[in-house]
Amino acid sequence: MNHVADPSLHRQLGLTDDEYAQIVVLMGRDPNHFELAVFSLLWSEHCGYKHSRAVLRRFPTDGPTVLQGPGENAGVVDVGDGLGVAFKVESHNHPSAVEPFQGAATGVGGILRDVFAMGARPIAILDSLRFGDPATERTRRLLDGAVRGIGHYGNCVGVANIGGEVRFDPGYEQSCLVNAMCIGVLKASDLKSATAAGIGNLVVLFGARTGRDGIGGASVLASQDIDAGGDDKRPTVQIGDPYMEKRLIETSLELVRDDVLVGLQDLGAAGLASSASEMASRGPVGVKLDLAKVPLREADMEAFEIMISESQERMLACVEPSRLAEVEALCARWELECSVIGEVVEGDHLICTMGDTVVGDIPVAALVDDCPRYALDPQRPARLDVEPVDIASLPPMGDASQLLEQLLALPNIASKAAIFQQYDQIVGGGTVIRPGADAGVVRLPGSKRAIAAALDGSGRRTWLDPRRGGRQAVAEAVRNVACTGGRPLAITNCLNFGNPEKGETPYMFVEAVEGMAEACEALHAPVVSGNVSLYNEHSGGPIPPSPIVGCVGLIEDAAMSIGAAPRNGATIILLGDAAPAVDGSEYQAELLGGVAGRIPDIDLAAEAHLIDVLVEAAAAGISHAAHDAAEGGIAVAAAEMAIAGKVGIGIELPPLAERDDITLFGEAGNGHVLVATDDADALLALAARHGVPALRVGTAGGDTIRVAVGPTVAELSLASAVGAWSTTLPALIGAS
Numbered sequence: 001m002n003h004v005a006d007p008s009l010h011r012q013l014g015l016t017d018d019e020y021a022q023i024v025v026l027m028g029r030d031p032n033h034f035e036l037a038v039f040s041l042l043w044s045e046h047c048g049y050k051h052s053r054a055v056l057r058r059f060p061t062d063g064p065t066v067l068q069g070p071g072e073n074a075g076v077v078d079v080g081d082g083l084g085v086a087f088k089v090e091s092h093n094h095p096s097a098v099e100p101f102q103g104a105a106t107g108v109g110g111i112l113r114d115v116f117a118m119g120a121r122p123i124a125i126l127d128s129l130r131f132g133d134p135a136t137e138r139t140r141r142l143l144d145g146a147v148r149g150i151g152h153y154g155n156c157v158g159v160a161n162i163g164g165e166v167r168f169d170p171g172y173e174q175s176c177l178v179n180a181m182c183i184g185v186l187k188a189s190d191l192k193s194a195t196a197a198g199i200g201n202l203v204v205l206f207g208a209r210t211g212r213d214g215i216g217g218a219s220v221l222a223s224q225d226i227d228a229g230g231d232d233k234r235p236t237v238q239i240g241d242p243y244m245e246k247r248l249i250e251t252s253l254e255l256v257r258d259d260v261l262v263g264l265q266d267l268g269a270a271g272l273a274s275s276a277s278e279m280a281s282r283g284p285v286g287v288k289l290d291l292a293k294v295p296l297r298e299a300d301m302e303a304f305e306i307m308i309s310e311s312q313e314r315m316l317a318c319v320e321p322s323r324l325a326e327v328e329a330l331c332a333r334w335e336l337e338c339s340v341i342g343e344v345v346e347g348d349h350l351i352c353t354m355g356d357t358v359v360g361d362i363p364v365a366a367l368v369d370d371c372p373r374y375a376l377d378p379q380r381p382a383r384l385d386v387e388p389v390d391i392a393s394l395p396p397m398g399d400a401s402q403l404l405e406q407l408l409a410l411p412n413i414a415s416k417a418a419i420f421q422q423y424d425q426i427v428g429g430g431t432v433i434r435p436g437a438d439a440g441v442v443r444l445p446g447s448k449r450a451i452a453a454a455l456d457g458s459g460r461r462t463w464l465d466p467r468r469g470g471r472q473a474v475a476e477a478v479r480n481v482a483c484t485g486g487r488p489l490a491i492t493n494c495l496n497f498g499n500p501e502k503g504e505t506p507y508m509f510v511e512a513v514e515g516m517a518e519a520c521e522a523l524h525a526p527v528v529s530g531n532v533s534l535y536n537e538h539s540g541g542p543i544p545p546s547p548i549v550g551c552v553g554l555i556e557d558a559a560m561s562i563g564a565a566p567r568n569g570a571t572i573i574l575l576g577d578a579a580p581a582v583d584g585s586e587y588q589a590e591l592l593g594g595v596a597g598r599i600p601d602i603d604l605a606a607e608a609h610l611i612d613v614l615v616e617a618a619a620a621g622i623s624h625a626a627h628d629a630a631e632g633g634i635a636v637a638a639a640e641m642a643i644a645g646k647v648g649i650g651i652e653l654p655p656l657a658e659r660d661d662i663t664l665f666g667e668a669g670n671g672h673v674l675v676a677t678d679d680a681d682a683l684l685a686l687a688a689r690h691g692v693p694a695l696r697v698g699t700a701g702g703d704t705i706r707v708a709v710g711p712t713v714a715e716l717s718l719a720s721a722v723g724a725w726s727t728t729l730p731a732l733i734g735a736s
Contacts, residue, residue: 009033013040019372026366034352034360037304038367041270042277045534048371051500052532055376055510058517063526065489073114073194073266075528076186077489079554083444084188085451086120089128089181089494089550091533096178099237100145104178105153106214106240109312111182112157113266116249117315119192119256120184123430124442125154125423126455127164127180128494128548132173134411134732139168142176143419143733150180151422156242157249160431161423162440164455168411171459174538179494179531181455181550185444192256194265196279196287196318196344201262203276203287203342204324206331207248207314211297214238214271214310244313247334252315260326262318271309273367275316276342277350281368288351289342291359303359307352318344376506384465389583389597397661400635400714403591404707405724407632407665408639410590414728436644437563438483438628441555450558452486454551459496459544461584461599466508470515470547471602472669476630477551478523479671482611483626485561485618486553491520493530493549498542500534508545509534516547522604523611525551555618562618564627565645566676566700572641572651573683574634575610575673577693578603580657580666586631587665600669609690610671617675622683625676635664635707635714637674639721641700645676648702648718653709654695660712676700 010020013036023031023039031039041047049056061069067084068076074088092107112122127150132139143166154161159182196203214237255261263282265275272289280287291306301309319327324340331338345351350367352360397403407413420435432450433441439454456477462469478488493516498505520527536543555561566572582588583597617623625645629637634653642649651674656663677683680696687694706715716724 010036013037014044015040019043022372026363026370032360034304035362037308038273038360038362041273041308042367043371047270047274049532050372051374051376051534054373055513058513059527060517060520061526061528063490063524066526066528067188067191069528070530073117075490075492076118076191077528077552078188079444081447082188084186084191085183085552086115086118086186087181087183087492087550087552088114088529089179089455089492089548090114090531091494091496092178092180093176093496093533093536095237096146097176100142101149102237102239104146104149106238106312107178107180108150108153109240109242109245110268111180112159112245115182115184116252117194117264117266118186119190120186121253122159122182122184123428124162124183124440124453125159125180126162126440126453126550128455128457129166130172130177130459130546131168133170134168136173139173140733146178147419147422153240153242155424157246158427160425160427160442161420161435162425162431162442163435163453166416166419169460169544171544174540175536175543177496177546179548181492183451183453183552190256192261192264193282194279195263195282196285197262197283198320199344199346201344202319202321202324202340203289204317204319204327204338205294205314205341206251206317206336206338208241208244208311209295209297209337210306210309210311212301212305212309215305215308238310238312240312247336248313248315251330251334251336254330255327260323262320265316267314267316269310271307273307277364277367279316279318280350280364284348286345286347286349286351287342288345290353290355292355293339293341295337295339303352303354376500376510378507378510380507381504386598388581391658394582394592397659400661400664400712401716403661403665404635404639404714405716405720406591407587407636408721409724409728410586411728411732412586413632413636415726416729418729418733432558432561433484433563438480439486441484441561443558448557450555450561452481452484452553452555452561454480455548456480457546457548459546460589460595462512462547463544464584464595464597464599466511466545467515468599468601468669470512471519471604473547473549474516474519474523474525475602475607475671477549478525478611479628481551481553482614483628483673485615486555487615488523488525488551488553488611490528491525491549491551493527493547494533496533496536496543496546496548498537503542505542512545512547519604523608560619560621562623562625563644564625564641566625566641566647566649568647568701570676570678570700571680571696572649572698572700573675573677573680574695574697575613575675575687575692576671577656578668578670578672580633580662580668582662582666585633585665585667587633602669606670609692610673613687613690613692614673617683617686622679622686623675623677627674629672633665633667634672638707639705641674642705642718643722643725645700647700648704649698649700650706651698653697653707655709660709663709664707664714
């Protein structure tokens with residue numbers, strides 16, 4: 001093995017001088033080029049979590065339904081009847097900023113593999129997207145490519161897209177966010193670990209051939225800033241083949257069902273380097289790989305390229321020799337290549353050869369356990385030491401009806417149908433509630449029960465107060481699941497932040513995680529999986545700190561799930577009486593001149609009681625529609641319900657804030673939920689039992705939307721509201 005001759009090579013690979021010195025100590029010698037390449041990826045932020053792992057320990061990860069918490073490919077919760085639900089959200093931000101179609105498409109492919117690697121059949125996809133100003137050519141190009149990539153991959157594989165969100169903010173102009181979430185179902189007894197074990201057992205690679213696409217892709221791109229030279233990084237983005245993925249799903253699940261495998265791991269960031277070392281670490285065992293046996297698309301690939309390639313649609317399995325023929329036969333039936341590329345060996349090293357030539361020999365613990373950990377330096381930014389906005393400083397309130405129409409037309413509030421209609425929402429036949437509601441709902445196969453799922457987060461609000469923003473991100477995801485009748489079980493999260501080594505980011509990251517952890521504890525929603533995406537920066541600075549939260553909940557009877565559409569004649573009840581605020585609201589950001597102030601805090605105990613009321617009301621058939629007030633406040637929520645139900649709505653609100661426009665359009669820390677019911681007395685009694693403020697505020701009917709606070713009235717015809725709400729995105733993105 002040749003040792004490193006160029007002392008600056010490690011810097012070119014993203015390793016510091018101190019990290020190189022640590023590698024020398026762990027190895028007992030200088031690493032060679034191959035070994036240094038492997039270390040550079042396994043010790044990257046994306047793979048090694050060297051700036052974030054200590055902070056993540058703050059999250060609660062245990063609960064009565066948790067079957068598998070963080071540490072495997074995906075988290076798994078027990079949903080009864082011997083079934084488990086696996087789910088995870090993960091980012092593909094940097095690749096999508098470089099090549100949006102393939103970046104987003106392979107993000108979907110990667111999250112699908114994380115789920116079926118657990119032995120779960122994927123049944124639903126959600127996605128959370130963040131882009132800059134939708135009027136700019138760059139944003140429209142990135143949005144178009146990412147949406148087409150998500151739709152292409154998910155539609156071809158045949159997994160329904162049931163929800164998510166799309167938001168626009170100038171802070172994401174150069175660094176977009178593409179976070180993909182997948183949900184799968186499995187027999188709890190089939191839960192599979194990504195483990196290599198049993199000396200003499202075989203390491204088998206099956207699926208696509210290995211090429212140069214994706215070399216250093218997710219792991220390198222996600223561990224550095226994207227600068228103006230981003231186009232030069234285009235070759236590092238992976239290329240996906242969804243039809244190969246479909247065959248990979250069926251092969252993997254059949255192997256798991258028949259208990260053929262010892263362990264199963266997908267090949268994602270850092271390719272074989274990551275998957276083999278992680279499987280060996282979980283053993284704990286040694287693994288020996290012969291890279292000359294890896295099927296290649298390009299014949300002249302070097303050993304390090306084979307080892308770190310992030311080519312898509314590949315799985316690594318640990319197989320007993322006596323079961324190899326079964327694996328080979330099944331792969332042949334699904335027309336997948338299958339190759340024995342190594343074996344489990346004594347000791348604790350990852351040994352790589354090219355034929356008879358050893359090209360690398362690394363202690364597994366050095367790669368997985370001994371990655372350096374860095375303590376963050378969270379200095380509170382002085383800009384956070386502000387009071388809430390002085391109401392007296394605001395411009396006079398405009399015409400309330402005009403303001404409502406303007407808000408409905410804003411890109412962050414307007415209909416996203418032009419985007420999600422590009423996704424297959426019903427493939428598989430299990431979709432109960434499609435995108436556009438507070439949460440998506442999909443049936444558990446072979447059961448009357450269903451899973452509700454939401455994916456939410458607000459960078460703007462977290463930027464104003466990271467701890468309160470973190471709390472609210474969790475609370476909103478949990479609340480949205482409850483709005484459909486789902487009892488929240490657990491969450492996954494994707495933490496999208498800037499460079500953890502400079503500026504505000506360390507403080508924003510630590511505080512946001514603390515706020516999220518507090519909300520998880522109060523709402524009994526443990527974190528079972530997730531992803532950290534740091535270095536989302538450009539020369540203009542970091543993105544708004546964006547913790548994205550995916551929540552999964554259980555509905556005992558899918559027929560009792562509810563959307564946001566009230567029936568004609570229904571009574572509208574307002575649950576919650578928190579004071580709305582202008583600070584951080586869409587109203588402030590878009591119509592009052594920019595974001596400022598400090599968002600209100602959230603009463604987590606009150607939020608927990610609100611969740612109980614929403615779940616119990618839906619299960620008992622007391623409510624038939626529910627919608628939480630988010631962007632645009634209560635008035636926009638009422639209009640959105642009217643649009644969903646194709647029926648007018650009339651609401652009289654008490655003065656909840658100092659000004660009527662803030663009561664109408666402001667946004668509170670705690671949840672406000674509008675609930676439609678045919679039995680108002682029963683709903684009010686249920687709310688009273690849980691100590692949740694509830695007020696009869698109006699009815700559904702007619703063809704007019706009218707939301708009033710005393711003498712201040714916001715009123716639109718239903719047709720005008722639909723026109724404002726439905727035309728913005730198609731006009732901006734050129735959709736029909």
